[in-house]
Amino acid sequence: MHKKLFIPGPIEVREDVLEKMSAPMIGHRSKDASKLQKDISDKLRKVFYTENEILLSTSSGSGLMEGAVRCCTKKKAAVFSIGSFGDRWHEMAVSNGVEADLFKSEPGNITTPQMVEEALSTGEYDLVTITHNETSTGVMNPIEEISKVMKKYPDIIFCVDTVSSAGGTKIEVDRLDIDICITSSQKALGLPPGLAICTISDRAVEKARTVKNRGLYFDLVQLYDTVKKKDYQYPSTPNLSLMFALDYQLDRILDEGLDNRFARHQEMASYTREWAKKNFELFPEEEHASVTLTTVKNTRGISVKDLNTELGKRGYAISNGYGSLKEKTFRIAHMADLTMGDVKDLLSSIDDILSIS
Amino acid sequence: MHKKLFIPGPIEVREDVLEKMSAPMIGHRSKDASKLQKDISDKLRKVFYTENEILLSTSSGSGLMEGAVRCCTKKKAAVFSIGSFGDRWHEMAVSNGVEADLFKSEPGNITTPQMVEEALSTGEYDLVTITHNETSTGVMNPIEEISKVMKKYPDIIFCVDTVSSAGGTKIEVDRLDIDICITSSQKALGLPPGLAICTISDRAVEKARTVKNRGLYFDLVQLYDTVKKKDYQYPSTPNLSLMFALDYQLDRILDEGLDNRFARHQEMASYTREWAKKNFELFPEEEHASVTLTTVKNTRGISVKDLNTELGKRGYAISNGYGSLKEKTFRIAHMADLTMGDVKDLLSSIDDILSIS
Numbered sequence: 001m002h003k004k005l006f007i008p009g010p011i012e013v014r015e016d017v018l019e020k021m022s023a024p025m026i027g028h029r030s031k032d033a034s035k036l037q038k039d040i041s042d043k044l045r046k047v048f049y050t051e052n053e054i055l056l057s058t059s060s061g062s063g064l065m066e067g068a069v070r071c072c073t074k075k076k077a078a079v080f081s082i083g084s085f086g087d088r089w090h091e092m093a094v095s096n097g098v099e100a101d102l103f104k105s106e107p108g109n110i111t112t113p114q115m116v117e118e119a120l121s122t123g124e125y126d127l128v129t130i131t132h133n134e135t136s137t138g139v140m141n142p143i144e145e146i147s148k149v150m151k152k153y154p155d156i157i158f159c160v161d162t163v164s165s166a167g168g169t170k171i172e173v174d175r176l177d178i179d180i181c182i183t184s185s186q187k188a189l190g191l192p193p194g195l196a197i198c199t200i201s202d203r204a205v206e207k208a209r210t211v212k213n214r215g216l217y218f219d220l221v222q223l224y225d226t227v228k229k230k231d232y233q234y235p236s237t238p239n240l241s242l243m244f245a246l247d248y249q250l251d252r253i254l255d256e257g258l259d260n261r262f263a264r265h266q267e268m269a270s271y272t273r274e275w276a277k278k279n280f281e282l283f284p285e286e287e288h289a290s291v292t293l294t295t296v297k298n299t300r301g302i303s304v305k306d307l308n309t310e311l312g313k314r315g316y317a318i319s320n321g322y323g324s325l326k327e328k329t330f331r332i333a334h335m336a337d338l339t340m341g342d343v344k345d346l347l348s349s350i351d352d353i354l355s356i357s
Numbered sequence: 358m359h360k361k362l363f364i365p366g367p368i369e370v371r372e373d374v375l376e377k378m379s380a381p382m383i384g385h386r387s388k389d390a391s392k393l394q395k396d397i398s399d400k401l402r403k404v405f406y407t408e409n410e411i412l413l414s415t416s417s418g419s420g421l422m423e424g425a426v427r428c429c430t431k432k433k434a435a436v437f438s439i440g441s442f443g444d445r446w447h448e449m450a451v452s453n454g455v456e457a458d459l460f461k462s463e464p465g466n467i468t469t470p471q472m473v474e475e476a477l478s479t480g481e482y483d484l485v486t487i488t489h490n491e492t493s494t495g496v497m498n499p500i501e502e503i504s505k506v507m508k509k510y511p512d513i514i515f516c517v518d519t520v521s522s523a524g525g526t527k528i529e530v531d532r533l534d535i536d537i538c539i540t541s542s543q544k545a546l547g548l549p550p551g552l553a554i555c556t557i558s559d560r561a562v563e564k565a566r567t568v569k570n571r572g573l574y575f576d577l578v579q580l581y582d583t584v585k586k587k588d589y590q591y592p593s594t595p596n597l598s599l600m601f602a603l604d605y606q607l608d609r610i611l612d613e614g615l616d617n618r619f620a621r622h623q624e625m626a627s628y629t630r631e632w633a634k635k636n637f638e639l640f641p642e643e644e645h646a647s648v649t650l651t652t653v654k655n656t657r658g659i660s661v662k663d664l665n666t667e668l669g670k671r672g673y674a675i676s677n678g679y680g681s682l683k684e685k686t687f688r689i690a691h692m693a694d695l696t697m698g699d700v701k702d703l704l705s706s707i708d709d710i711l712s713i714s
Contacts (some may be wrong), residue, residue, distance in 0.1 A: 001383045009594060010382040021378040021598050023550055025367040027674055058551050059416050060593035063574045088573075095573045174597045186594055192382055194415050194551050194596030215427075215572065216452045217420045236417035237366060237543055239551030241378050241598065297463075317384055325372075 003317040006346055008135035008164055008293045008333040010186045010193050020245040028237050036243050037232040043250035050199050052174035055223045057196040058239040060162040061184030064196040065159035066092040067218030068180045071208040072157045075096045078125040080111040084322055089129045107137050108284045113145040120153050127157040133165035136322035138295025139284045147176040157204050164189055168265040168292040168335045177202040185242055188292050190336035191249055195242040265291050268334035268343045275347045279356050283329050292335040304330045310353045316346050360674040363703055364579030365492035365521055365650045365690040367543045367550050367711045377602040385594050393600050394589040400607035405538060407530035407556050412580045414553040415596040418520040421553040424505045424575030425537045428565040429514045435482040437468040440493035441679055446486045464494050465641045470502040477510050484514040490522035493679035494639045495652025504533040514561050518543055523580040525622040525649040525692045536561040542599055545649050547693035548606055552599040622648050625691035632704045635637040636713050640686050661687045667710045673703050
């Protein structure tokens with residue numbers, strides 16, 4: 001039996017979107033391939049509220065995160081982490097010989113604008129990475145406030161991991177002056193995994209041109225130049241199936257209306273949080289709780305593993321806590337094309353299994 | 358109208374294989390995901406005649422080629438090139454700060470065992486890269502003879518790009534002592550693009566553990582260790598859709614029988630070569646002509662572009678020459694699940710368009 005996925009990626013993908021994955025192949029050097037990538041880029045610019053160029057990468061989001069920190073750091077990167085995915089960004093820098101300092105917040109806490117201000121005022125850094133939405137803890141960083149600090153340092157490249165938030169909440173790349181905003185197909189955009197996406201500012205590209213040892217596959221300059229010189233094509237053979245599905249899904253997203261989509265995510269988040277507060281506790285402070293997934297503190301001491309097994313019999317899957325938070329928390333993702341009806345059905349099932357009335 | 362693809366990737370994918378791309382998502386940390394990757398690995402070991410571990414990468418084949426030369430070179434890499442894809446392997450090394458020398462053969466020629474012997478006898482190199490099948494020229498390297506040279510140098514890591522040959526011709530990884538044998542989904546294996554595959558020997562893994570600055574996404578050690586420690590899982594979210602399709606397609610390949618599959622490729626190649634020799638000329642020496650694609654010398658001075666336009670109207674696509682060989686050659690791929698009937702239909706159409714009788 002298929003389990004409807006309430007895990008933070010891969011997410012439940014609509015049947016009509018899955019069907020597009022089966023479209024027959026086309027040549028990746030054809031005019032049709034150029035048109036496909038250009039159409040996708042135009043639509044993604046709307047989702048990200050940007051006029052910047054869009055780069056696609058046949059990889060998970062991690063690939064472009066690694067490319068960003070590697071290609072655009074000359075002095076040192078300030079990596080702000082609020083959990084596992086922020087820590088991984090630091091590991092990406094270090095494993096590529098990129099100088100980087102890690103500024104960690106306690107699990108469940110945010111990166112404060114003060115932390116960013118303090119680090120940048122040292123003058124040591126020329127690139128900042130921020131996790132917008134941390135799926136290991138269910139925390140969403142105050143990107144608006146952090147952006148205000150970043151605006152005081154216009155020479156510092158501002159990279160944001162929006163892997164698990166883009167498409168589920170408004171991220172205004174141009175207004176927030178984000179240089180590289182990265183996401184991935186298998187989260188709030190509502191597609192299967194295998195394709196990473198980023199927006200990139202001209203100044204990030206120009207900066208990268210001056211950085212040596214950028215590698216090839218995740219060289220953002222090569223990706224950018226191929227888009228420009230080869231009329232929206234890709235250096236190597238791209239994942240065409242996901243591009244067909246993404247093109248279709250972006251039409252659906254824009255048809256739903258971005259504001260409606262974001263409001264639906266907010267409504268699912270609010271409902272799940274109320275349920276969590278009534279029956280357990282929220283893991284993060286409510287004002288920093290993610291809009292795409294809710295991390296619940298296991299105050300009842302239930303077996304999350306057993307709960308998930310029972311849910312599986314009813315056709316649902318949620319996530320246990322991440323890493324050291326396993327069994328201490330559990331995570332309910334409410335993103336992409338899930339509806340309030342889906343969320344209510346899931347939470348009723350949990351109530352029923354745990355005999356919560 | 359869909360054009361049946363006789364280009365060297367993406368190739369024509371069977372409808373039943375495409376359908377598998379639409380399977381619903383599963384969690385990538387689930388037991389089902391482990392089983393999927395393990396099943397795929399077991400089947401791929403048969404295709405590659407190896408007991409080595411199999412690594413999957415959500416990327417094009419280029420990603421694992423870059424990972425191989427970066428992770429396993431400590432001294433210097435000897436990169437043998439017979440065309441664009443060999444040149445690119447050198448670029449991958451250089452762009453990662455890996456010391457590498459490029460040994461180029463003229464377009465249409467092979468890498469001779471003597472060239473390899475001469476280079477290795479200097480003692481300068483600890484890694485060799487060979488292109489098995491070069492789609493820019495239609496040449497297949499004498500991997501058997503090159504392997505005999507490599508066996509004299511058991512400490513040198515032997516990497517082979519079989520991106521456009523694996524699944525179309527026999528490559529006996531263990532007998533040839535290939536340390537890292539790389540391929541990609543969208544060629545002779547008969548799937549859409551987006552997934553890279555390699556076999557990896559234990560000594561390549563142990564060597565890589567001693568190399569610094571391996572990066573993260575294409576760190577073969579991390580991929581290997583995740584397979585081992587996490588029961589055939591993947592460090593980041595993998596392309597599950599292609600894994601579903603690959604698992605199915607490998608059953609089809611093994612059901613066809615590897616020897617039958619290779620014989621079918623040989624038959625399509627022989628037929629196309631005879632046609633080429635009768636009406637044009639072969640671009641490479643016949644003894645080194647590829648079994649998965651035929652590069653034809655445009656001795657009639659036809660417009661390849663116009664030919665392809667006319668073929669497009671009849672529902673076919675072939676490839677123009679690559680780079681500087683454009684219009685001077687054209688390329689007909691005959692790989693994956695194309696049949697003798699398909700090849701005959703295509704060549705009859707070309708005869709008809711060019712009024713060859």
